[in-house]
Amino acid sequence: MPNFTNVTEFILLGLTSHQELRVLFFVVFLVVYMITLIGNIGMIILISISPQLQSPMYFFLSHLSFVDVWFSSNITPKMLENLPSETKTISYVGCLVQCYFFIALVHVEVYILAVMVFDCYMAICNPLHYGSKMSRTVCVRLISVPYIHGFSVSLICTLWTYGLYFCGNFKINHFYCADAPLIKIACGGVHIKEYTMIVIAGINFTYSLSVVLISYTLIVVAVLCMHSADDRRKAFSTCGSHLTAVTMFYGTLIFMYLRRPTEESVEQGNMVAVFYTTVIPMLNPMIYSLRNKDVKEAVNKVIIKANLRQ
Numbered sequence: 001m002p003n004f005t006n007v008t009e010f011i012l013l014g015l016t017s018h019q020e021l022r023v024l025f026f027v028v029f030l031v032v033y034m035i036t037l038i039g040n041i042g043m044i045i046l047i048s049i050s051p052q053l054q055s056p057m058y059f060f061l062s063h064l065s066f067v068d069v070w071f072s073s074n075i076t077p078k079m080l081e082n083l084p085s086e087t088k089t090i091s092y093v094g095c096l097v098q099c100y101f102f103i104a105l106v107h108v109e110v111y112i113l114a115v116m117v118f119d120c121y122m123a124i125c126n127p128l129h130y131g132s133k134m135s136r137t138v139c140v141r142l143i144s145v146p147y148i149h150g151f152s153v154s155l156i157c158t159l160w161t162y163g164l165y166f167c168g169n170f171k172i173n174h175f176y177c178a179d180a181p182l183i184k185i186a187c188g189g190v191h192i193k194e195y196t197m198i199v200i201a202g203i204n205f206t207y208s209l210s211v212v213l214i215s216y217t218l219i220v221v222a223v224l225c226m227h228s229a230d231d232r233r234k235a236f237s238t239c240g241s242h243l244t245a246v247t248m249f250y251g252t253l254i255f256m257y258l259r260r261p262t263e264e265s266v267e268q269g270n271m272v273a274v275f276y277t278t279v280i281p282m283l284n285p286m287i288y289s290l291r292n293k294d295v296k297e298a299v300n301k302v303i304i305k306a307n308l309r310q
Helices: 019-049 056-082 092-125 136-162 179-185 190-224 229-257 263-290 293-309
Strands: 009-012 089-091 186-188
Touching (some): 009 092, 019 263, 056 089, 056 092, 056 136, 056 263, 089 092, 092 179, 092 229, 179 186, 179 190, 229 263
Antiparallel strands (some): 009 089
16 A cells, blocks of 8 residues: 655745756746736726727626736746745645636636637627627626636546645646646546546537637638628737637647646646746737737827826
8 A cells, every 4th residue: 555645745846956047037937927917907907997998808808817817826926936945845735725726717718718709709790789699797697607617617626636645755846736747746546636637628628619619610601701801801800819819828728738647748738837827828918909909099098198197
């Protein structure tokens, strides 16, 4: 029988053991985190105060920004704390809490992205009934589903993580508490956790991605049937930013979670995880603002009002 050990804390091995690189990474990720907070919180405030950004699309975008702030804040502060430190520890309870919010927010984000593409489909394919079918009440109900589902699924997954047993190896080959590296160092409860992780991730990503792909297929068909080139260009421009965000987020998550944890996959996962935990939350406000005429106009109006008050 394995000699199970009571766990009080884990050691996070992080991204590198080289002192020079740790200093460089600390500066880089601190800057990225600050940009993430400013960009996403700025987007939330801009949407809340701008009359021209009160459509369902921007309502959902404000929630995407909120989740990105929460998502990045669940990982980055602890990573920044550990980078300059020689003792990169996280308590057992802290590890479970980080796992819980990570899994919850991943599921919330994938379903918010699915809801956003459904909204895009309704705007392009049913423009005459869009206002009545995507009312504020409907939008609130739609946005409630990702939160309720995400945090419920995460509770189940975290309970299975709690069911893992360890035999003296408490070194997590990652910069945060993630399922795959935890499974690699566990010596009990591994198989149920491993297979349920793959099944739950597969079901949720497949279902949400199916909504995205079906909606985009119908959008493309509707756009190709438009007679005006300007209408087609406007429709593709509306969905282009969202397609970029969907491709980045789903691509990295599929690479991470729809395969069994091995030493090689965990090593590769470290670098991929940096992208979707720090870089994507920073890029999302840029993706949705740089190519968006309404957001640019709203920013210009806010700047003009601020200058007039001085």
